[in-house]
Amino acid sequence: MTADRDPSNREIADAFTLLGDLLTIEGAERHRVRAYHRGAERIRDTRESVAALARAGRATGLPDIGKTLQSKIVELADTGTIAALERVKERVPAGLVELARLPGVGPGRAVAMWRELGVTDMESLRAAVGEGRLTDVPGIGPKLAAGIAAAVAAHRDDAPAPRVGAGVALPLAEEFAAVLREHPAAARVEVAGSLRRGREDAHDIDLVVATDDPAAVLAHLAASPLVDEVAAAGPAKVAVISNRGLRVEVTCGPPGRFGNLLQHATGSAAHNTRLRERAKRMGYSLSEHGWTGPDGEDGAPDEEAVYALLGLRTPDPEIREDRGETERGLGDAPFPELVTGADLAGQVHVHTTWSDGRETLPHMVEAARALGYRYLGVSDHSQSLALTRGLTPDRVRRQWDEIDALNDGFGDGFRVLKCTEMDILADGGLDFEDDLLEGFDLVIASVHQGVSAGGDAVTRRLLRAIESPHVDVIGHPTGRKRPRREGASIDIDAVAEAAARTGTILEINGQPPRQDLDSDMARRALEAGVRLLVSSDAHSPAELGYVSYGIRIARRAGATAADVANCAPWPWRCR
DNA sequence: GCCGTTTTCGGCCCGACTGTTTTCAGTCG
Structure with a gap:
């Protein structure tokens, strides 16, 4: 990047994302890492030029941007680089970031493979796989080694995470919901996740079920011809691979706490994090199962009661992206009524x-x-x-x-x-x-x-x-x-x-x-x-x-x- | 590194599942 024009918000955000990723691999304190990642997301979502804001000393007016990030934005705009990022690049092979994104790997195992096997990028990992050395790493047994080998084989340099359009995912989600509704113990079934939030594409399908007999409902689902394979299974939730190759996650919960489950499964993850931080400040601990607080343990059958507990109006699912909706839900002005x-x-x-x-x-x-x-x-x-x-x-x-x-x-x-x-x-x-x-x-x-x-x-x-x-x-x-x-x-x-x-x-x-x-x-x-x-x-x-x-x-x-x-x-x- | 119903320091969200382990770390959502 040259310094003859201001870096775009995307370029700034990418730099902070990379810095956070490298710090994670280096084992930096996780809250510091999250500060960089949150700052990156905030910058990505901002329409104004953040570089211009930072030069004027006003970037700190954005949530999640403090004095340190602002000065690094100015540094990037003035010099074309961030010294802290260059330094960490010298300490940690940048190729590990890509390895840490492989399914089943993550920062911990990427670093373990680096330390034990000298793996620094996809190419050297592929070599280690070929020589059967993965199981030399403490904590990696035969199953993980096979999973990592499969992930390496499936990896393509230019392949983004596979996503399918809502035109495919939504009808498929409704097919699965219909199967679940067949079971008499399923009191209520809803599509949640990114599809409920209105995203135009999806990498998986999330469904939630209100039931007092999760084992029976999930067994019924597993027997459906829509299901090719069960990828993960627990007492209240399963992940299956549909006969169309798309991953489907189904979570069950009691009808009296369905509001907590639906809210949690709808997300987004960043929105949920923001809610739970607020809950904690108010003396509650919030999860998909309900909450604990000064008055003991409880939960709600509908989402509105969950938001009301936190003193918030309920935002439409489509805007639950941590773009300021929790702050706006506090104020006197109601949310705008979205078009239907x-x-x-x-x-x-x-x-x-x-x-x-x-x-x-x-x-x-x-x-x-x-x-x-x-x-x-x-x-x-x-x-x-x-x-x-x-x-x-x-x-x-x-x-x-x-x-x-x-x-x-x-x-x-x-x-x-x-x-x-x-x-x-x-x-x-x-x-x-x-x-x-x-x-x-x-x-x-x-x-x-x-x-x-x-x-x-x-x-x-x-x-x-x-x-x-x-x-x-x-x-x-x-x-x-x-x-x-x-x-x-x-x-x-x-x-x-x-x-x-x-x-x-x-x-x-x-x-x-x-x-x-x-x-x-x-x-x-x-x-x-x-x-x-x-x-x-x-x-x-x-x-x-x-x-x-x-x-x-x-x-x-x-x-x-x-x-x-x-x-x-x-x-x-x-x- | 950010931030305030704990307010300029001391905290920082929660739980499920897997694979590797004899009690838990890592990953994922």
Whole structure:
């Protein structure tokens, strides 16, 4: 890193994360390590430039950032490095950090392998595995050695932790919940964990069960054809590998304490830690089983009582990420009411057989009316996307005739809107001429080709499109389409700033492979003052339901109905 | 290293499970 520009928040956070990781391996006092890790998370979650804050002496105004971290941030900005980090790198091989992240390893065993075998990175560990020397390490027997060997074999340099989209994980979670509900001893079954918090992807599925007979319920689950393998088992909880390869954790607890269990299993871990620290200061010890305090031991059947014990209002699961929600739960102002699917007045991003949709325009309209919407925007593709039978100007005008005829027939105020999902061309130009664009009720502009050209190129195209007075909405801004491709790493802050300034709306596309914007980007957009569109991008009547995945993202971003354009009746307030 | 219903020092969240062990450390969530 050079010192000619301030380090980004991500770069600062990465430096503190690495420093904390190396200190852990070195055996530093764990609370000091946690201070670095907490500081890193806080910096990652901050929208303002933390380097600029630190230079002004105001970074200590952020929670978890004290004088020491602030001075190290300034040091990083001024010199491009942190001396303390360089020193610890000389004492500890940096390759051990990667080893400590292998499943079943961790800092303790990474250090033991370093001391006993001279292992310093993945390559030397692979050699030690090949020579069968792992069991020479005290505390590593044949089972752990085999597990570590398997982890090394499965390791790929560029592989992030495997995660699956909510479009796969949520239906699978419901299948498991249904199996658990079959058992008469299961009084209540809920999906918890990151899926309940609305995350758009998951590395496992967490389920909680209220029951007085956990052994019977868990035995019933283990016998299900959904279960491939039992990975871990105790009296009240099991972890199984589903027949789809995803890990599923099921925890049981008594109905009278279900609130504690559900709260604990929902997390996040950082949120729970914050709650338990608060509980401790108040003289309680809080866990998934209940609490002990001045009045003895107790628990609660619902989550609200758990938060009430701590003097807090209950935050929606989607915002339990230790981003200040416990502090806000203390104050007088209630939490903002997050948007729900029932708030939607209509949808405006759907396709029909005019382009690549699978159902005719009248049938899509019929489906939207059946869902209770007040309007449906039909937004077929534009001419450049030949693959999708994109509409030429001539076909656009014929589609408008069909829409006009339909609109004449509604007696209840329902309206079909003339929309387009217009391609943003390679140079950021638009796919239709101005005089045609003026005839649309709403113009959604999207990048479909050249996503892999990189974040800078896509950002430039988006920024140019945003500046056009004819563009109302930017569709699926990063172009993500999993598993085929990850989205472009766009500069969301620059895009959001331009969108806020011009009144351009940014889309949260609910198609499971897209889920674009994701919740982090949508949150930054909201903080910049941008309005959002929540859409299904439906190509069939059933796909109108994909809007629910978009709602999950919007809630997680902290959006209220006022933040979501299509919660308003048509016509929307314009720029 | 951070921070305050313990307030400028002395604390810092809680429990389950596994594999290695004869009583517990390490990892995970």
